[in-house]
Amino acid sequence: MKIIVVGGGLSGLAASVFLSEKGYKVTLLEASPKLGGRAYTIFEPDSGLEFDNGQHLLMGCYKSTLRFLKLIGAESEIERLPLRVPFIKPDKGISYLRAIDEFYPLNLIDAITNFDAVNWKSRLRILALMLKIRIGENDRELNVSVSRWLKNNNQTDEAIENFWKVLCVGALNADPEKASASVFKNVIKRIFFSGKEGYKFILPRKNLRAMYIEKSKDFILAKGGRIFLSDRVLEFRIDGGLITKIVTANNVYDDFDMVVTALPAHALSKINFNGSLSSGIPSLEYSPILNIHLFLEDNPFTEKYYALLGTDYHWLFNHGKYLSITSSSAGKLIKKNNADLLSELYSNLELFFPIFNRKSVRSFRIIKEKRATFVPSGERLLNNTGITAKVENLFIGGDWTIPELPATIESAVQSAENVSLEIFNSTRVND
Ligand SMILES: Cc1cc2nc3c(=O)[nH]c(=O)nc-3n(C[C@H](O)[C@H](O)[C@H](O)COP(=O)(O)OP(=O)(O)OC[C@H]3O[C@@H](n4cnc5c(N)ncnc54)[C@H](O)[C@@H]3O)c2cc1C
Structure with missing residues (x-):
């Protein structure tokens, strides 16, 4: 059986x-000259620098x-790291969210109880909500934004700012005011309550090109x-409820049985479906x-990553030769010019890390x-069954097609x- 996959x-x-x-x-x-889509590696022949478009955790x-x-x-x-996240606040220093490997899930109680980026009252409230998530709750309560849901569940301002918001912005790339509580709860459940490996950070040892792209390409070929x-x-081109021809910039393909699209929704909506289907x-x-990647003369940082509290520059990832500073849900920041961004970042880093010296940046x-990602808001309409129902040999993938999840790898x-399973099951039945 021959399958055309659209989108690399x-x-x-x-x-x-x-x-x-x-x-x-x-x-x-693939439309562009490279594979990887939103996860790609940049290589500059002149400087010899190679780095990813952004940290992919x-x-x-x-x-x-x-x-x-x-x-x-x-x-x-890949490197699986135990739960040990340094949260930094200039006036407070480092607070770790860390869990021992044994006694899961009770080790999480210990992790939150000792998380001193927030006071005791906040820790108890976080624990209470975690317990509620673990047990499961009435779904009607979740048809609200993350911030409303946190307030409804008695979370303190401090717990929201220094714990929940870090998780929401980091995992959903969306502000708590916009993100859906239902999606957020699913993510928390997966991270903390899908087994003792679930909450571990996994860092690639190589860049995106070497990790995923070259290896996938070699496998397919x-x-x-x-x-x-x-x-x-x-x-x-659709005939008798089936895609029979695919017209591309360079070619017309007609020798295939099935088509998989793996495109963002905005790219899929630009494809002409015989004029009949994009609704x-x-x-x-x-x-x-x-x-922002900083290439350093000397690297004084000791941890592999840091969560920065109370700033728009949310995470610092330490790659040894260079640092990657990530700002999620960065609508306001990306409007600034590079000189302003850099000077603001340096001021932040000097405040958070007295060991940092801007002169060491090469x-x-x-x-x-x-x-970068869609906003997983409550209003997000994710019903693609209308399209597949009309076109029998079309299967739609992409990070936006799973209603309960945000846009991630x-x-x-x-x-x-x-x-792939749907195709496998349908062709097995037909055989
Ligand atoms: C800076 C950044 C940091 C991120 N960090 C993380 C992270 O830490 N952890 C995590 O899990 N996720 C992260 N993500 C999200 C993750 O990268 C995406 O969710 C994921 O890569 C989406 O993959 P996709 O294949 O669904 O879509 P895409 O990557 O958008 O791929 C779609 C492909 O289709 C191609 N295309 C478009 N139109 C056509 C057409 N008409 N014909 C043929 N081809 C077409 C495009 O060129 C593209 O290559 C991050 C994203 C960004 C941008």
Whole structure:
């Protein structure tokens, strides 16, 4: 069976890998000259610098992603870290959220009880809400924003600012005022209550190109698949309820049985479906991520990462040769010019880390990703069944297609795994 996968981001790469593994002949069509989509590595031949567009952190609860990494042989390229997150506040110093490895889930009680970035009252309130999440709760209560839900659940301002907001902005790339409580609760459940590996941070030992892209590409080609870059899909021609032709910038494809799209919703809505179908595709709001990479003469930082409290520069990841500072939900910041951003960042770093000296920065790169992820708000309409019901051989993946999750590598790969299973089950029945 021949399958065309449209879109070479992580969702399209994962779908191509899962399908190739099951013996389907895959042709992957990617509009841009590179694979990886929103997760890519920049190489500058002149300076020799190589860095990712932004830090891509995995969590132990990313089960589909871990299966994908195993399949492409990248399992040994990741480092699973115990829960030990340094939260920094200039006036308070470092507070750790850390858990011992034994006695899960009771170790989480210990972790929160000892989390002194917030006072005792706040810790008890956090624990009470964690318990409520663990037990499960009435879903009607969740049809609100994260901030409303936290208030409804008696969280103190301090607990919201120094704990819940860090989780919400970091994991959902959305402000608590906009993000859906239901999606947030699902994420918290997956992170803390899906087993003792779930809350571990997983850091790639290599960049995105070496971790995912090259290995996926090699896997697909080794299984007899084909990859065409700079070949944007423009139109699906539909006949008798099936896609029979795919018109791209360079070609017309008609030798396939099924089509998988692995595109963001805004890109899918630009494809012409014989003029009849684009109505089921939701119009989503997007949220930016700002990353500033600092290449240093000397690196005085000792931890692998830090959560910075009370600033718009949320995380610092220490890559040894360089630092990546990430600002999520960065709508306001990305409007600033680079000189202002840099000077603001330096002032912040000097305040948070007296060991930091701006003179030790050799060079910097500022990457603004305007449509990094969609905003997982309550209004998000995620009903794509209208499209697939009308077109029998079309399967839709991409990070936005799993209603209960935000836009992450995991939702991209999980959607690819779901689509591959759907195809496998449908063709097995037909056989
Ligand atoms: C800076 C940044 C940091 C992030 N950090 C994290 C993180 O720490 N952890 C995490 O889990 N997630 C993170 N994410 C989110 C994660 O990168 C995305 O959710 C995921 O990569 C989305 O993959 P996708 O395949 O669904 O979509 P995309 O990556 O958008 O891929 C879609 C592909 O389709 C192609 N395309 C578009 N139109 C067409 C067409 N007509 N024909 C053919 N091809 C087309 C595009 O060029 C693109 O390559 C981050 C994202 C960004 C931008």
